[in-house]
Amino acid sequence: xxxxxxxxxxxxxxYTVPDHTLLVEFLRQNCRLTGTHVGCDTSQCGxxxxxxxxxxxxxxxxLAAQASGGSVVTVExxxxxxxxxxxxxQNAFVQCHGLxxxxxxxxMIMAVDFYLRKPPSLSEASxxxxxxxxxxxxxxxxxxxxxxxHAARExxxxxxxxxxxxx
Amino acid sequence: MIGKPIPRVEDRRxxxxxxxxxxxxxxxxxxxxxxxxxxxAHAHLRSIDITAAAEAPGVLAVLLxxxxxxxxxxxxxxxxxxxxxxxxxxPAFLTxxxxxxxxxxxxxxxxxxxxxxxxxIAMVIAExxxxxxxxxxxxxVDYDVIDAVVHGADAMQPQAPQLWDGAPGNLCFQxxxxxxxxxxKIIADAFLVVRREFHNSRLVNCQMEPRSAIGCYDATAETxxxxxxxxxxxxxxxxxxxxxxxxxxxxxxxxxxxxGGFGPRxxxxxxxxxxxxxxxxxxxxxxxxxxxxxAFLSDYQGRDQIIRSAIGFSKEGRILAIxxxxxxxxxxxxxxxxxxxxxxxxxxxxxxxxxxxxxxxxVLTNTVPTAPYRGAGRPEATHVIERMLDLAALELRIERAxxxxxxxxTRDKLPYRSPMGLTYDSGxxxxxxxxxxxxxxxxxxxxxxxxxxxNGRLRGIGMANxxxxxxxxxxxxxxMTVLPEGVVDLVSGTQSTGQGHETTFAQVVAxxxxxxxxxxxxxxxxxxxxxxxxxxxxxxxxxxxxxxxxDTSTQIIAHGKQIAAALFHxxxxxxxxxxxxxxxxxxxxxxxxxxxxxxxxxxxxxDNPSMKKLFAEAEFNGRVPAHPTGAAICELEVDPDTGIVTxxxxxxxxxxxxxxxPLIVEGQVHGGLAQGIGQALSEGCYLDRDSGQVxxxxxxxxxxxxxxxxxxxxxxxxxxxTSGNPLRVKGGGESGITPATATIFNALxxxxxxxxxxxxxxxxxxxxxxxxxxRKQGSAHVI
Numbered sequence: 001x002x003x004x005x006x007x008x009x010x011x012x013x014x015y016t017v018p019d020h021t022l023l024v025e026f027l028r029q030n031c032r033l034t035g036t037h038v039g040c041d042t043s044q045c046g047x048x049x050x051x052x053x054x055x056x057x058x059x060x061x062x063l064a065a066q067a068s069g070g071s072v073v074t075v076e077x078x079x080x081x082x083x084x085x086x087x088x089x090q091n092a093f094v095q096c097h098g099l100x101x102x103x104x105x106x107x108m109i110m111a112v113d114f115y116l117r118k119p120p121s122l123s124e125a126s127x128x129x130x131x132x133x134x135x136x137x138x139x140x141x142x143x144x145x146x147x148x149x150h151a152a153r154e155x156x157x158x159x160x161x162x163x164x165x166x167x
Numbered sequence: 168m169i170g171k172p173i174p175r176v177e178d179r180r181x182x183x184x185x186x187x188x189x190x191x192x193x194x195x196x197x198x199x200x201x202x203x204x205x206x207x208a209h210a211h212l213r214s215i216d217i218t219a220a221a222e223a224p225g226v227l228a229v230l231l232x233x234x235x236x237x238x239x240x241x242x243x244x245x246x247x248x249x250x251x252x253x254x255x256x257x258p259a260f261l262t263x264x265x266x267x268x269x270x271x272x273x274x275x276x277x278x279x280x281x282x283x284x285x286x287x288i289a290m291v292i293a294e295x296x297x298x299x300x301x302x303x304x305x306x307x308v309d310y311d312v313i314d315a316v317v318h319g320a321d322a323m324q325p326q327a328p329q330l331w332d333g334a335p336g337n338l339c340f341q342x343x344x345x346x347x348x349x350x351x352k353i354i355a356d357a358f359l360v361v362r363r364e365f366h367n368s369r370l371v372n373c374q375m376e377p378r379s380a381i382g383c384y385d386a387t388a389e390t391x392x393x394x395x396x397x398x399x400x401x402x403x404x405x406x407x408x409x410x411x412x413x414x415x416x417x418x419x420x421x422x423x424x425x426x427g428g429f430g431p432r433x434x435x436x437x438x439x440x441x442x443x444x445x446x447x448x449x450x451x452x453x454x455x456x457x458x459x460x461x462a463f464l465s466d467y468q469g470r471d472q473i474i475r476s477a478i479g480f481s482k483e484g485r486i487l488a489i490x491x492x493x494x495x496x497x498x499x500x501x502x503x504x505x506x507x508x509x510x511x512x513x514x515x516x517x518x519x520x521x522x523x524x525x526x527x528x529x530v531l532t533n534t535v536p537t538a539p540y541r542g543a544g545r546p547e548a549t550h551v552i553e554r555m556l557d558l559a560a561l562e563l564r565i566e567r568a569x570x571x572x573x574x575x576x577t578r579d580k581l582p583y584r585s586p587m588g589l590t591y592d593s594g595x596x597x598x599x600x601x602x603x604x605x606x607x608x609x610x611x612x613x614x615x616x617x618x619x620x621x622n623g624r625l626r627g628i629g630m631a632n633x634x635x636x637x638x639x640x641x642x643x644x645x646x647m648t649v650l651p652e653g654v655v656d657l658v659s660g661t662q663s664t665g666q667g668h669e670t671t672f673a674q675v676v677a678x679x680x681x682x683x684x685x686x687x688x689x690x691x692x693x694x695x696x697x698x699x700x701x702x703x704x705x706x707x708x709x710x711x712x713x714x715x716x717x718d719t720s721t722q723i724i725a726h727g728k729q730i731a732a733a734l735f736h737x738x739x740x741x742x743x744x745x746x747x748x749x750x751x752x753x754x755x756x757x758x759x760x761x762x763x764x765x766x767x768x769x770x771x772x773x774d775n776p777s778m779k780k781l782f783a784e785a786e787f788n789g790r791v792p793a794h795p796t797g798a799a800i801c802e803l804e805v806d807p808d809t810g811i812v813t814x815x816x817x818x819x820x821x822x823x824x825x826x827x828x829p830l831i832v833e834g835q836v837h838g839g840l841a842q843g844i845g846q847a848l849s850e851g852c853y854l855d856r857d858s859g860q861v862x863x864x865x866x867x868x869x870x871x872x873x874x875x876x877x878x879x880x881x882x883x884x885x886x887x888x889t890s891g892n893p894l895r896v897k898g899g900g901e902s903g904i905t906p907a908t909a910t911i912f913n914a915l916x917x918x919x920x921x922x923x924x925x926x927x928x929x930x931x932x933x934x935x936x937x938x939x940x941x942r943k944q945g946s947a948h949v950i
Binding site: 028034036037039041042044074075076078091094095097099109127128132136137138140141144 | 174175177181183185186188375424429458459460833837842871874875903
C-alpha cells in the first residue's frame with residue numbers, strides 16, 4: 001500500500017491505495033470522479049485523458065503513486081466550479097454536435113483543452129495530430145474537428161484574422 | 168421546432184463528466200465477477216478443477232455451466248430469426264431445406280465444449296475485481312482440443328468440424344428465395360454474365376464503452392435487477408427472465424447511459440445473465456466490467472458474409488436477372504440471422520430487376536457469434552450489386568453512371584414492388600444520383616486524374632446508390648403525461664445509445680403541443696416504468712416512436728379540448744388549440760395546457776372523474792413503409808509505392824425523410840460513413856484460418872478509424888416525401904454506412920484498373936493494395 005496525495009480539481013485528496021493503483025482507478029474509485037472513462041487496456045483510446053501538472057496524460061498509463069504530489073484536472077473540474085458556464089471546449093462540443101454516445105467525450109475534451117492551452121494551428125493535419133490518441137466510434141470525428149476550431153476561435157479571436165494560421 | 172439544427176439538450180451532462188454509464192454505478196456491498204475464457208477455438212471440456220480458485224483470497228464462489236442448469240435455469244433463446252420485413256407477425260425465414268430453422272439455447276457457460284476463442288467457461292465472484300481475475304488463473308481446465316473451422320465456406324465442406332449436434336453440416340438453415348430456376352435460365356442466355364465472389368469482412372463492434380453489468384437479487388421478494396447498458400431494456404428483460412425461468416415481472420432491467428450500440432447490443436450477453444445468477448448465488452450485488460481485450464474476444468461481431476453473385480445483362484446494359492448465393496457466418500451460437508434477412512431482401516436495391524433469386528445458408532463456425540452491425544446486411548447487398556454494375560460497365564463499355572441510369576427504378580413506377588417483395592413508396596433514385604454526380608463533378612474527373620498521374624498517384628472515382636428497408640423490432644409504445652407543474656413526461660420503449668432522443672423527442676412534442684422543449688422530460692431504459700418497446704436499431708426510433716409522439720400529442724389535445732370546453736361551458740368543437748393554449752374565440756377565454764392538467768389533477772377527466780392525469784398512450788405493432796435512400800460518390804488517390812489510399816472527398820446525397828434535427832442526422836451520416844471507411848480500408852477482424860486464434864485483439868492491431876479518416880464531406884439532405892407516417896420520417900442512422908464500402912471499392916477498382924480487374928480483399932489495407940499493384944500472391948486474408 002502507498003499513500004497518494006493529489007490536488008484534484010483544486011482540492012487536496014489523500015488516500016492509501018495498493019501500489020499498482022492506476023491514476024484512473026484512483027480518480028474513479030477513490031475520488032468517485034467517474035467522468036474519466038476507461039475505454040481500453042492498451043493506452044490507445046484516450047477516454048481516460050486528464051490533465052496532470054499542465055499536460056494531457058492518459059490516466060490509465062500512469063500509477064497514482066507516480067502522480068502523487070501533482071495537480072490533476074479532470075473533465076469535472078474543467079469549467080469554473082461556480083456558476084453554470086461551460087469551458088469553451090465543452091461548449092464547443094455541445095454547439096457543434098461533437099459527441100453522440102458521450103463515452104469518449106471527457107477524454108476528447110481534456111485532449112483538446114491541452115491542445116488549446118496555447119494558440120493552436122487550426123489546420124486539419126494539426127488538429128488530427130492532436131486527436132491521434134483519442135478514439136471515437138460515433139461521430140466520424142467530423143464534428144469533433146469542428147468543435148476544436150469553434151473553441152479555438154472563441155479562445156483566440158485573433159485566429160479569425162486573415163492569414164492567421166488557418167492553412 | 169421540427170427541422171431545426173438544435174444542439175442537444177442531453178449534452179451538458181456528457182461534457183461535464185456527469186454521464187452515468189454502468190461502470191460508473193456502484194451498489195453497496197457489491198462483489199465482483201471475472202470470467203475464465205477459452206484459449207482454444209474448439210475443445211471438449213474433459214474436466215474443470217476449481218479447488219484452488221475457490222480457496223483463493225477474497226473468492227466467494229466459482230460457478231460453472233452445470234451449476235447454472237442445476238439452479239433450474241436454462242439457456243437464453245436469442246430469437247435469432249427476426250420478424251419478417253413485410254409480414255412482421257411471422258419470422259423472416261420460415262423454412263429450411265435442412266428441416267427446421269436451428270435455434271440453440273445459449274447457456275452462459277458451456278457444459279460440453281468451447282466453440283470459440285474467448286468463450287467464457289467459468290465465473291469467479293470475489294471481493295475485488297483483481298481477486299476475481301487472479302482466481303480465474305487458478306482454474307485448471309483439461310481441454311481436448313479438436314479441429315476448428317472459422318471460415319463460412321470451409322464450415323460447409325463435408326469434412327468440416329461440426330459445432331452442434333442439432334445442426335448437421337453446420338447449417339442453421341438453408342433456403343431459397345425467389346425463382347432461381349428462372350433466374351439461372353435468363354442468365355444462361357444473357358448477352359453478358361458477370362460472376363464474382365465477395366467476402367464482406369468480419370468487424371469488431373468497438374463501441375467505446377466496454378460492456379458492463381451489475382446483478383442484484385432480492386431474496387425476500389425473489390426478484391432480480393440487472394443494471395446494464397444495451398440498445399433496449401425490454402428485449403433484455405423478456406429474454407433473461409425466460410432463461411431464469413421467472414415471470415418477466417420478477418426481473419427489472421435498468422439501462423443507464425449507454426456508450427454506443429451499433430447493433431450487437433440489442434442482444435443479450437451471457438455475462439448479463441451470469442451476474443444476476445451470481446447475485447442470487449452469493450446473495451450480494453455482483454458487478455462485472457469488460458476490459459477491451461475481452462471485448463475483442465466476446466462482443467458480438469459484425470458482417471462476415473460471403474456473397475457469390477451472378478448477374479445477366481442485355482447488350483444495352485439492362486439487368487435481366489440476378490442469382491446470388493449468400494453464406495452468412497453466424498459464429499458459434501445462434502444469436503442473429505438479421506444480416507441475412509435484411510441483406511437478401513434489399514439485394515436488388517434501387518434497380519429495376521425483373522427476376523432475382525438468392526440461396527441463403529446460415530453457417531456455424533468457431534468464431535464469436537455475429538449480430539447486426541450498423542446496416543446489417545444492407546451494406547453487404549449494396550456492395551455486391553454496385554461492384555457488379557461497375558464490372559458490367561467495363562465489359563459493356565458503357566459509362567458507369569449511364570449504366571445505372573438505364574437500370575434505376577423510375578419515379579413513375581412507384582409504388583414499386585421489388586422481386587424480393589419490398590414495396591418502395593417514395594424515392595427519387597435518379598434525381599439523387601444526378602445530384603451526387605453534379606456535386607462531385609463526376610464529369611470533370613478525367614482532368615483531375617491526369618493531375619494525379621502527373622504526381623505519380625493513381626486516382627479513382629466511384630459511386631453507389633442505396634436504399635434501406637424499414638425493419639427492426641415491430642412493436643413500440645409511448646406514454647405521455649402532462650403535469651401541472653409544467654412538464655410533459657414521456658415514457659418511451661426505445662432508448663438512446665447516442666442518437667439524442669432527449670432532444671429530438673422534445674422537438675416533436677414542442678412542435679405539436681406548443682410547449683418549450685425544456686418542458687419535455689423523456690424517461691427510458693428502465694423496465695420499472697417501461698413496459699413495451701424495441702429499443703434503438705434499424706432506424707426505427709423516430710419512424711415508430713415519432714408516429715406515436717404525434718398520436719399521443721393529438722390525444723392530449725383532444726382531451727384538453729374536452730376539459731377546456733367544460734371550463735368555458737361550450738363544446739370541444741368550439742375550442743382551438745395553438746401555442747400551448749386552449750382558447751374559446753367566442754368568449755375570448757384561454758387556458759394553458761398545464762393549467763388544464765391542473766384541472767384534471769383536481770377534478771379528473773370529464774368522462775372519468777377518477778382519472779386524475781392528463782395522459783395518453785399509443786402503441787404500434789407492424790411495419791411503417793419508409794425507405795431511406797440516396798447516392799454516394801468517393802474520390803481517392805493511391806500511392807503505388809506504399810499502397811496507401813487517401814480519400815480526397817466524399818459526396819453523400821441522403822433522403823432520410825423529414826429530418827427532425829439536421830445536426831443530429833448529419834452526425835449520424837458522418838459516423839456511419841466513418842464505420843464504412845473503416846471497413847473498406849483498415850478494419851478487419853483477422854483470425855487464423857486453421858486454429859481460429861484471434862490475430863486482432865486490441866486497438867493496437869485492429870484498424871479503428873482515427874481523426875482524419877473521414878475526408879472532406881459534402882452531405883446534402885433531400886426528401887421525396889413518404890406518406891407512410893405523419894412526420895415523414897424515413898431514417899438517418901444507416902444512410903452513411905450503407906453505400907460506403909461499395910463507393911470506396913468502386914473508386915479503388917477505378918484507380919487500380921491498369922493493374923487488372925481482380926477483386927481486392929477487404930479491408931484494402933496498404934499491404935493488400937501494394938500486393939495488388941505488384942502482383943504478389945498470398946495477400947492478407949480476412950475470414
